Amino acid sequence: MNKEETIVALATPSGTxxxxxxxLSGPDAIVIANKVFSGKDLxxxxxxxxxxxxxxxxxxxxxxxxxxxxxxxxxxxxxxVVEISCHGSAFIIESIIKLLIKNGAxxxxxxxxxxxxxxxxxxxxxxxxxxxxxxxxxxxxxxQVALQQLRGGFSSQLQTLxxxxxxxxxxxxxxxxxxxxxxxxxxxDQLKKxxxxxTRVITSLIxxxxxxxxxxxxxNTVIAGRPNAGKSTLLNALLNEERAIVSHIPGxxxxxxxxxxxxxxxxxxxxxxAGIREATDAIEKIGVERTMEKISQSAMLIYVFDAEQxxxxxxxNDIENLxxxxxxxxxxxxxxxxxxxxxxxxLPHTQSAVLISAKEKRHIDELKHKIYSTAVKxxxxxxxxxxxxIRHLEALQKTEEAxxxxxxxxxxxxxxxxxxxxxxxxxxxxxxxxxxxxxxLLENIFSKFCIGK
Numbered sequence: 001m002n003k004e005e006t007i008v009a010l011a012t013p014s015g016t017x018x019x020x021x022x023x024l025s026g027p028d029a030i031v032i033a034n035k036v037f038s039g040k041d042l043x044x045x046x047x048x049x050x051x052x053x054x055x056x057x058x059x060x061x062x063x064x065x066x067x068x069x070x071x072x073x074x075x076x077x078x079x080x081v082v083e084i085s086c087h088g089s090a091f092i093i094e095s096i097i098k099l100l101i102k103n104g105a106x107x108x109x110x111x112x113x114x115x116x117x118x119x120x121x122x123x124x125x126x127x128x129x130x131x132x133x134x135x136x137x138x139x140x141x142x143x144q145v146a147l148q149q150l151r152g153g154f155s156s157q158l159q160t161l162x163x164x165x166x167x168x169x170x171x172x173x174x175x176x177x178x179x180x181x182x183x184x185x186x187x188x189d190q191l192k193k194x195x196x197x198x199t200r201v202i203t204s205l206i207x208x209x210x211x212x213x214x215x216x217x218x219x220n221t222v223i224a225g226r227p228n229a230g231k232s233t234l235l236n237a238l239l240n241e242e243r244a245i246v247s248h249i250p251g252x253x254x255x256x257x258x259x260x261x262x263x264x265x266x267x268x269x270x271x272x273x274a275g276i277r278e279a280t281d282a283i284e285k286i287g288v289e290r291t292m293e294k295i296s297q298s299a300m301l302i303y304v305f306d307a308e309q310x311x312x313x314x315x316x317n318d319i320e321n322l323x324x325x326x327x328x329x330x331x332x333x334x335x336x337x338x339x340x341x342x343x344x345x346x347l348p349h350t351q352s353a354v355l356i357s358a359k360e361k362r363h364i365d366e367l368k369h370k371i372y373s374t375a376v377k378x379x380x381x382x383x384x385x386x387x388x389x390i391r392h393l394e395a396l397q398k399t400e401e402a403x404x405x406x407x408x409x410x411x412x413x414x415x416x417x418x419x420x421x422x423x424x425x426x427x428x429x430x431x432x433x434x435x436x437x438x439x440x441l442l443e444n445i446f447s448k449f450c451i452g453k
Contacts, residue, residue, distance in 0.1 A: 003079075003116065006032055007108035008100045010093055011452035017088035022096055023452060025113055028104055029080040030069065035103045036096075037067060042082070047071035055086065057099050063092050077113055078120035111449025115442065118434060124155050125434025125445070129389055132449050133216065140265030141215045145386050154385050154392075155433050157205075161198050162429050168194060169422045172415050188410055195403050195410075202400050205385065209393045211376065212386030214299055218260065218267035219375050222294050224322065225304035226314075227275030230334040233358040234304055235259065235272040238368065256290055263372045268300070276318070300328045300375055307333040307347055307355070328374050332367065334358050391445075392432050399428040 006026025012019070024033060034042040038061075039053020049069050055062045066085040075081035086092055101107065111132075118128045130149035137143040148154070168191050214220075223231045236242055238261055257272040271294050274287030295301055303322060305315055323329055331353035336344060337360050344355065354370050356363040387393055402425035409417060430436035 003119070006080075006105045007112055007116075008097055008105040009108035009113070009452040010097065011083065012088075014090070015088075016090060019085050020088045020093045021452075022084040022086065022093065022100070023108075023113065024082040024084075024100065024105055025075070025077045025079045025108075025116060026105070027072075027080060029082045030071070032100055032104045033067060033082040033084065036099050037065075039067075042067065042069060045069055047074050055084065055096050055099070057095075062095050062099065063087055073120075076122065077116040078122045079116060108451060109446075110451050111446030111453060114449060114453055115446045118442075123150075124152075125437065126155050126158075126389075126392065126432050127152060128434075129391075129445060131453065133388065135450070135453065137216075139215070139218075139262055139267045142267075142388075144265070145212060145215055145388055148385070149388070154387075157201070157385055158429055158433055161201060162426060162435070164194055164198065165422055165426055165429075169419060169426065172419045172422065192407065192410055195407050199400060199403050199407075202396050202403070205387050206393060206396050206400065208384065209387040210299075212388040213390075214375065215266055215386065216388040218269040219300060220271075220298045221261075221268045221300040221302060221371070222271045222273060222291075222298040223302045223304060224273050224276060224291055224295055226306065226310070226318070229275065229304045229306045229310075230358045231272055231275070231304050232257075234302075234332070234334065234356070235270060237358045237361045237364050238270065256287075256294055261368075263368050266372065266375065268371060268375070271298070276322075295322060295327070296324065298327055300330065300371070302330050302332055302371070304332045304334050304358075306335055308335050308338045308343075330354065330370060330374050332356060337362065395428045395431045399425045402428065 004027060006024055006028040008022065008024045011021045011023040030042050036055050036057065037051075037053050038056045040051050042051065045051060047070055051067045051069070053065065053067065055065050063086045068083040068085070070076070070081040070083075072078055072080045084096065086096060097107075114123075114128050114131050117123055118125060123131075127150050130146050133146035134143065134150055137146050223235060225231050235257065239259055256274070259270050259272075261268045261270050273291035273294055276288060276291055301322060301324075303318065305318070319329070319331070333347055333353045333355045335357060336355045337357040339347075347353070347355070354363065354367045356367055358364070387396065402421050405421045406418060406425070409421070427436050431441070
């Protein structure tokens with residue numbers, strides 16, 4: 001990438017709209033914009049000002065626009081940035097971009113504006129990735145997690161860990177300079193204590209990935225149970241709309257139905273499935289197979305049973321067969337409207353199951369609260385740092401392994417081997433924030449961005 005070039009791209013979504021915003025960034029951004037702008041001399045205007053005028057190609061007026069100026073280094077990229085707000089006609093936008101390219105700009109590559117912000121020190125790599133996450137966020141929780149990372153919460157914690165490790169690494173390096181005198185500058189007990197503390201923090205971050213990734217992608221939640229247990233009725237009650245066909249005939253649902261339910265800012269990707277039983281025909285068999293496949297892929301299983309009809313043996317057998325490691329299972333006793341108070345008290349698993357009537361929409365709010373609390377488990381209060389990126393997770397896991405090698409050899413190996421393992425840990429931590437980068441890594445990250453960002 002040549003940072004001496006000035007780049008241009010549409011920063012708003014493609015398609016017809018009220019306005020479109022065309023962004024230029026680079027050393028000649030203001031000069032190029034000034035060549036095609038009929039109004040004030042943009043090169044003489046202050047940063048963070050907006051100017052009304054026309055975009056002209058010779059004597060031809062292309063559009064009336066507002067031009068926003070951001071003079072380096074007070075901009076998103078820390079370069080001169082110009083944003084042209086024009087009418088949202090695809091023809092007008094294309095004409096203006098072509099005109100800007102004719103006057104010295106070039107088309108931006110995917111993510112190149114944010115890449116320049118990173119290379120110019122405006123943000124570190126994890127913050128740059130948070131920009132993409134923020135754009136893609138589709139729930140309050142995913143927006144908050146991305147915004148916290150963009151503001152540097154994750155980076156600050158990692159930088160603190162790196163600073164502590166660097167201090168000890170420098171002391172061990174000093175020992176190597178005085179190897180013949182057998183001098184020890186780095187206190188091994190203090191180093192052990194530091195490694196234990198850093199490992200504790202890193203382990204906590206690794207464990208947060210399960211929730212962080214679920215918030216980012218949505219929590220895969222399957223509604224399953226025997227035929228006619230009320231699964232589709234429950235889906236409709238949770239969504240508060242008639243999404244699934246409901247019938248008293250068992251086996252109505254032959255294929256999966258997927259919808260998104262937002263509970264307190266977190267998206268749950270609900271899948272209503274075919275009833276679990278011995279299939280009576282080939283189509284139903286396929287439906288049951290898909291149910292079992294969906295359950296194995298889920299993060300949460302809402303097992304619905306008919307509180308009036310099911311026996312204790314059937315219920316226990318279903319729970320035993322469906323319970324899988326790593327899947328949160330929530331028991332829901334449906335059709336309580338058909339039971340007397342005495343029968344309600346005699347229900348199996350009364351303490352652990354949520355008692356509802358999907359048909360009458362009784363206790364649906366309590367069920368939503370239970371779904372949320374089962375998934376989040378008090379891990380989300382607004383201040384936690386959650387890992388949401390698989391690249392970050394892998395780097396943290398490698399850091400943890402390197403620190404484990406430090407602990408294993410701290411009393412037995414020489415300073416040069418300790419130094420190598422600490423440097424490895426520093427390397428992997430640095431990969432997260434961009435202190436350590438390669439061209440391939442940057443290409444892989446920023447190629448996933450949209451063009452105008």
